[in-house]
Amino acid sequence: MVGELSYLLGLQVKQTNYELFICQSKYAKDLVKRFELNSKKHTKIPISTSAKLGYDPTGRSVDQTVYKSMIGSLLYLTASRPNIAFNVGECTRFQADPKESHLSAVKGSIRYINRTANHGIIYSRESNLDLVSHSDTDWAGNADDRKSTSGGCFYVGSNLVS
Template sequence: MSFFLGLQIRQDSKGILVHQGKYVDDILAKFKLQDAKPANTPIAERPAMTEDLEGEAVDATLYRSMIGSLMYLTANRPDIMFAVCQCARYQAAPKLSHLNAVQRIFRYLKGRPRLGLLYRKEYPFDLCAFSDSNFGGTGRDMKSTSAGCQFLGDRLISWQCKKQQTVSLLTAEVEYVAASAYCSQVIWIQH
């Protein structure tokens, strides 16, 4: 098997590489960004994304189509997960600043179209997990965003990015909420 549901799979003696290079090329062409200048990161650190109530409105159908294409791509691109989730929050009323952020993700993909996941044959299967959160989030709701990933040895097997359900008053509280969510994920994987 070398191609399945948009995933390109290359197997050799070292392991299995899964990427979506052809899909990246296709969506860059679909949104006419194949000649865009590559970006080094999928999202700018500053300024943080907000609702941008004063910004110029853009075509919501186009914006949603771009987000949908990127969501499918997160199946094997955890490097864009946070950025895509941030942009997906503004699908109801996207502004020019949100469209620029989405286009930056596409420009990042332009520079790294065949980046994917490598599953090596020769490593142990120790289960390891990591989580992190931002305190206070962005926008009016002040809900933090948690992200986490789980590894079997050096193989990334699961990743997620989610806005927390509650508003936390302390940084430690945000980290505990995230850690408890990912501990339950690890326990589920162990069983």
């Protein structure tokens, strides 16, 4: 009754006859500005692939409130940015006692968001209805407690749904 959907709860929606594009570019830019990382060097990947985050007993503690605020903001952004979900999930494990190394990883993810603020998800209207899933696990990949991390994604045709 009010026309085509274009903005809802921080999600920007662009519709054409062939596809639906969902992004959170305004929210992403505001997030970067709020944590004052817009003038910092951008990163090409959200978190270093060689560095493993772990419990850091010798590291300097950082403010939990700021750390949790950053994590919460990034978690909301994963609605349209599943490419950062793993990194954010890794960083959430250290909310009880975040160290500088953990904060550095979170800031790296935010700097990546600054570089890729206009990315989002495209849903094609001309897709088939085949259900396809992919999953991956790093068996005992956590160096601290040897727990495994697993993840997966589900597609209906070429459209990511979960």
